[in-house]
Amino acid sequence: MNQAPQVEPSEKPAGRPLGKFLVAVGVSRATYYKLEPDCVPAGVRIGRKIIVTEDPAAWLARMAKRGSATTKRSKAAA
Numbered sequence: 001m002n003q004a005p006q007v008e009p010s011e012k013p014a015g016r017p018l019g020k021f022l023v024a025v026g027v028s029r030a031t032y033y034k035l036e037p038d039c040v041p042a043g044v045r046i047g048r049k050i051i052v053t054e055d056p057a058a059w060l061a062r063m064a065k066r067g068s069a070t071t072k073r074s075k076a077a078a
Contacts, residue, residue, distance in 0.1 A: 014051075014053060015043065015052055015053040016051065016052055017049065017050070017052075018032070018043070018049075018050040018051070018052055021041065021043075021056060024056040025059060025060055039063065039066065041053075041054040041059045042054040
């Protein structure tokens, strides 16, 4: 019988569901879908689920370095 490997509680998960990531960074789902392709956090789509593999703090730092115009709409208005 093949059993799934046991994960130690101290190990960090490889990714988190999109909803949990968005709560962690304070961004709405609507804003997420308006982000430009180079602003979307690193992740993978598994079926209908999106698993974000990028650390929330790293993504926020990347967005702060990039500036405030991160959505398609805000760039068009500028």
